Amino acid sequence: MSARAAPTSGYNFAYLDEQTKRMIRRALLKAVAIPGYQVPFASREMPMPYGWGTGGVQVTAAILGEGDVLKVIDQGSDDTTNAVSIRKFFEKTAGVATTTHTAEATIIQTRHRIPETPLREGQTIVYQVPIPEPLRFLEPRETETRTMHALEEYGLMHVKLYEDIARHGHIATSYAYPVKVAGRYMMDPSPTPKFDNPKMNRSPTLQLFGAGREKRVYAVPPYTDVVSLDFEDHPFDPDPPAEPCALCGARGVYLDEIVLDDSGGRMFACSDTDFCESNRAKAGNS
Amino acid sequence: MYVAVKGGQKAIENAHRLLAEARRGDPATPELGVAQIDQQLALAVDRVMVEGSLYDREIAALAIKQARGDLIEAAFLVRAYRTTLPRFGASEPLETSAMAVRRRISATFKDLPGGQVLGPTFDYTHRLIDFSLLAPSEPEAPAEETAGAPLACPRVSGQLAAEGLVEAPAATETEPFDLTRTPLEFPASRDVRLQNLARGDEGFLLALAYSTQRGFGRTHPFVGEVRFGEVEVEMVLEELGAAIPLGRVVVTECEMVNQFKGSDAAPPHFTSGYGLAFGQSERKAMSMALIDRALRAAEFGEEANAPAQNEEFVLSHSDNVQATGFVEHLKLPHYVDFQSELQLLRKLRAEWLAAQEEALKEAAE
Amino acid sequence: MSDEAPLLIAEGLTKAYGSRLALENVSFSLYEGEALAVVGESGSGKTTLLNLLSGIVAPTAGKVAYRMRDLRTRDLQDLTEAERRFLMRTDWGFVRQDAREGLRMAVSAGANVGERLMGVGERSYGRIRNVALEWLDRVEIDRDRIDDAPTSFSGGMRQRLQLARNLVTSPRLVFLDEPTGGLDVSVQARLLDLLRALVADLGVAIVIVTHDLAVARLLSHRILVMRRGEVVETGLTDQVLDDPQDAYTQLLVSSVLQA
Numbered sequence: 001m002s003a004r005a006a007p008t009s010g011y012n013f014a015y016l017d018e019q020t021k022r023m024i025r026r027a028l029l030k031a032v033a034i035p036g037y038q039v040p041f042a043s044r045e046m047p048m049p050y051g052w053g054t055g056g057v058q059v060t061a062a063i064l065g066e067g068d069v070l071k072v073i074d075q076g077s078d079d080t081t082n083a084v085s086i087r088k089f090f091e092k093t094a095g096v097a098t099t100t101h102t103a104e105a106t107i108i109q110t111r112h113r114i115p116e117t118p119l120r121e122g123q124t125i126v127y128q129v130p131i132p133e134p135l136r137f138l139e140p141r142e143t144e145t146r147t148m149h150a151l152e153e154y155g156l157m158h159v160k161l162y163e164d165i166a167r168h169g170h171i172a173t174s175y176a177y178p179v180k181v182a183g184r185y186m187m188d189p190s191p192t193p194k195f196d197n198p199k200m201n202r203s204p205t206l207q208l209f210g211a212g213r214e215k216r217v218y219a220v221p222p223y224t225d226v227v228s229l230d231f232e233d234h235p236f237d238p239d240p241p242a243e244p245c246a247l248c249g250a251r252g253v254y255l256d257e258i259v260l261d262d263s264g265g266r267m268f269a270c271s272d273t274d275f276c277e278s279n280r281a282k283a284g285n286s
Numbered sequence: 287m288y289v290a291v292k293g294g295q296k297a298i299e300n301a302h303r304l305l306a307e308a309r310r311g312d313p314a315t316p317e318l319g320v321a322q323i324d325q326q327l328a329l330a331v332d333r334v335m336v337e338g339s340l341y342d343r344e345i346a347a348l349a350i351k352q353a354r355g356d357l358i359e360a361a362f363l364v365r366a367y368r369t370t371l372p373r374f375g376a377s378e379p380l381e382t383s384a385m386a387v388r389r390r391i392s393a394t395f396k397d398l399p400g401g402q403v404l405g406p407t408f409d410y411t412h413r414l415i416d417f418s419l420l421a422p423s424e425p426e427a428p429a430e431e432t433a434g435a436p437l438a439c440p441r442v443s444g445q446l447a448a449e450g451l452v453e454a455p456a457a458t459e460t461e462p463f464d465l466t467r468t469p470l471e472f473p474a475s476r477d478v479r480l481q482n483l484a485r486g487d488e489g490f491l492l493a494l495a496y497s498t499q500r501g502f503g504r505t506h507p508f509v510g511e512v513r514f515g516e517v518e519v520e521m522v523l524e525e526l527g528a529a530i531p532l533g534r535v536v537v538t539e540c541e542m543v544n545q546f547k548g549s550d551a552a553p554p555h556f557t558s559g560y561g562l563a564f565g566q567s568e569r570k571a572m573s574m575a576l577i578d579r580a581l582r583a584a585e586f587g588e589e590a591n592a593p594a595q596n597e598e599f600v601l602s603h604s605d606n607v608q609a610t611g612f613v614e615h616l617k618l619p620h621y622v623d624f625q626s627e628l629q630l631l632r633k634l635r636a637e638w639l640a641a642q643e644e645a646l647k648e649a650a651e
Numbered sequence: 652m653s654d655e656a657p658l659l660i661a662e663g664l665t666k667a668y669g670s671r672l673a674l675e676n677v678s679f680s681l682y683e684g685e686a687l688a689v690v691g692e693s694g695s696g697k698t699t700l701l702n703l704l705s706g707i708v709a710p711t712a713g714k715v716a717y718r719m720r721d722l723r724t725r726d727l728q729d730l731t732e733a734e735r736r737f738l739m740r741t742d743w744g745f746v747r748q749d750a751r752e753g754l755r756m757a758v759s760a761g762a763n764v765g766e767r768l769m770g771v772g773e774r775s776y777g778r779i780r781n782v783a784l785e786w787l788d789r790v791e792i793d794r795d796r797i798d799d800a801p802t803s804f805s806g807g808m809r810q811r812l813q814l815a816r817n818l819v820t821s822p823r824l825v826f827l828d829e830p831t832g833g834l835d836v837s838v839q840a841r842l843l844d845l846l847r848a849l850v851a852d853l854g855v856a857i858v859i860v861t862h863d864l865a866v867a868r869l870l871s872h873r874i875l876v877m878r879r880g881e882v883v884e885t886g887l888t889d890q891v892l893d894d895p896q897d898a899y900t901q902l903l904v905s906s907v908l909q910a
Contacts, residue, residue, distance in 0.1 A: 049610065142471075
């Protein structure tokens with residue numbers, strides 16, 4: 001954990017000016033009021049490239065306060081280069097305390113994973129989203145997808161799922177698996193593995209989603225229904241790994257495959273590095 | 287024993303140091319000065335100002351130095367810098383007809399008031415590599431200009447419009463849309479499209495413009511006018527109640543004269559396309575004008591099937607800072623998603639093989 | 652049939668494009684289960700009429716009214732976008748001349764047939780597939796082809812697939828735009844026979860646009876003969892084709908090679 005420090009001078013707290021933060025918060029309020037609905041916002045040019053988390057960074061910057069404790073992960077790890085880069089950005093421009101421990105964080109910004117440690121009321125998780133529109137690859141036109149959402153015309157997505165089953169015997173979407181939120185809007189949960197979808201359902205945590213390049217934010221308020229799309233006779237399957245983590249022994253958690261040598265040697269370890277380390281520390285202490 | 291990879295932070299810091307070294311190059315070679323870039327690579331600076339959406343030659347030149355000559359990276363730096371700048375308000379529309387013209391040509395008339403002023407251009411050069419540029423040299427002084435009042439250069443489009451031959455631009459009281467303050471939504475009005483194109487990637491716009499000339503959305507264009515020079519930037523200050531000059535910027539303006547159209551309401555007349563860019567950016571201004579007209583297809587009842595006429599396609603992909611961010615983001619770790627794909631694929635393969643075996647067994651019986 | 656209110660009513664339908672009158676003052680009523688043929692040469696306005704009747708294009712003058720499933724007759728222009736789109740997916744069908752416009756070419760036959768069901772909330776893969784198989788049987792497409800995309804189908808098969816796709820939600824009104832256009836004569840015959848049987852079985856009303864009088868005779872009860880945007884003659888199909896009153900209709904009838 002890194003304690004609060006004075007931010008680098010010359011920048012407003014968390015880089016964005018207050019007007020911009022207000023604009024983003026207004027958009028977020030709209031998003032929370034209409035769970036799963038994509039609210040357009042005037043995304044700013046940030047010092048990191050589009051596609052590298054500018055949406056998530058803007059959402060975090062808009063809600064960050066001096067007393068917050070920030071955790072940033074990418075692929076479940078605090079130490080991947082992009083997570084490090086974003087954490088350093090907020091340390092520099094906001095001087096907030098940061099942590100790698102999920103339980104200690106008040107705000108968690110994440111790319112592609114939800115932490116294994118269950119999140120609590122009062123925490124906020126901010127997801128980085130590349131393509132917010134779940135129908136985008138079925139219908140490239142924004143004008144048409146907007147109409148489909150407005151009229152709740154989601155047949156096209158079920159056509160896609162039907163095709164998967166006809167062709168592969170299974171629904172062939174393994175990440176960014178589409179969900180229905182509060183029984184109304186279809187949403188893209190961001191490219192988290194479908195394994196993580198159940199964690200979103202009726203979570204006590206506020207879930208915010210930011211897509212900087214596509215200029216959309218959306219939200220799932222605490223205790224909201226988030227249901228993965230499926231067929232009655234082909235129900236959603238989160239597909240948990242069969243093995244335990246080779247390092248800490250945990251079961252039913254998402255694992256990274258690590259290539260050990262060039263003769264096919266492989267190992268599976270927790271993708272959530274904080275979770276894994278905590279387990280090992282506890283095991284060491286007991 | 288496998289040890290989880292750590293040290294991402296250290297790796298990044300080292301990468302930054304390496305970058306600084308690479309940027310400097312051989313210490314024995316004199317370091318590039320920002321003023322040199324501004325003066326001697328002026329067209330690169332112009333392009334970075336245009337795509338960075340900020341008129342500041344020094345910042346653009348500095349960005350080019352910092353970006354090691356990668357102009358999109360430089361535009362990105364300028365954009366990020368722009369985000370931090372305070373805004374006072376909006377200027378009055380630029381009066382380009384009052385431009386102090388350095389170059390001005392028209393392809394629609396052989397001669398016109400103000401004349402065809404060739405100015406500094408590559409257009410009539412032979413593209414032979416000039417090896418004399420390997421060594422420092424003094425350029426020849428151009429022929430002396432006769433001193434006197436600058437010639438009036440009324441716009442060609444103005445003259446055609448006076449006769450009703452070309453559409454007159456619609457005057458409007460509404461505030462122009464600001465893409466940096468409001469997100470783009472479709473359908474987009476012309477001011478939104480023009481603003482989007484103004485900061486769009488020159489290469490992308492060039493290719494689309496080229497496609498219209500080759501039949502993908504033909505608009506029958508003529509260069510009514512290309513002019514480049516200085517214009518005053520003025521702003522109305524409420525306290526003074528009048529417009530005061532803030533300074534001068536150099537811009538390139540292009541007006542295309544396109545396919546004529548008539549309707550029940552008006553007799554046939556030429557239609558037009560418009561382009562404007564900072565600095566001497568003719569390729570950009572011309573491409574912009576061609577695409578502006580192509581995107582107006584619906585206005586004129588034309589079928590819009592070509593890529594350059596597809597508003598969503600053109601405007602969603604014109605921003606090179608966004609484009610490069612997303613294309614290059616593929617370099618970021620995606621191993622978690624890949625893992626879930628691998629898992630699914632392994633399962634499908636296992637089932638496929640099992641099905642094959644079953645089939646073989648049944649065939650054998 | 653004549654005791655009930657009409658299913659579809661056109662009143663004084665007119666469409667102008669600038670100064671050009673594409674359609675002028677067309678009126679008729681269509682009842683449930685009735686088949687109406689609109690015949691004429693290209694440029695007669697018959698496609699414009701179809702677009703007006705299906706609400707794709709708004710009339711310059713006149714109106715189109717449809718009796719919804721809740722028995723209220725509504726002016727098409729008063730429907731919201733949502734209502735219109737829902738109608739197009741459930742109570743109506745539209746079979747296009749070019750099957751590529753009426754089908755999802757990249758998606759399997761089964762999905763093409765099942766899409767409307769999924770659009771109204773059917774959530775059992777098994778049931779969707781069974782209904783799709785039944786319909787493939789009805790339109791005489793081999794069951795084995797259920798997982799094939801229509802890109803691998805012949806022209807006649809694609810049209811039959813279009814029929815299945817449109818009829819799966821038991822619509823009460825189907826528009827057909829030159830459904831036999833571009834098909835071989837024998838393929839046409841098969842399609843027409845199928846169409847006639849299905850229409851009779853399902854009691855669905857159809858409006859079929861065609862330049863082919865034989866198609867009109869085979870499928871329709873009533874006929875509108877169009878020329879240059881106007882209806883020149885209308886009446887029971889057999890009567891009009893056996894004993895045409897208008898000079899233009901006479902010309903059309905006499906120029907058709909009798910089989």
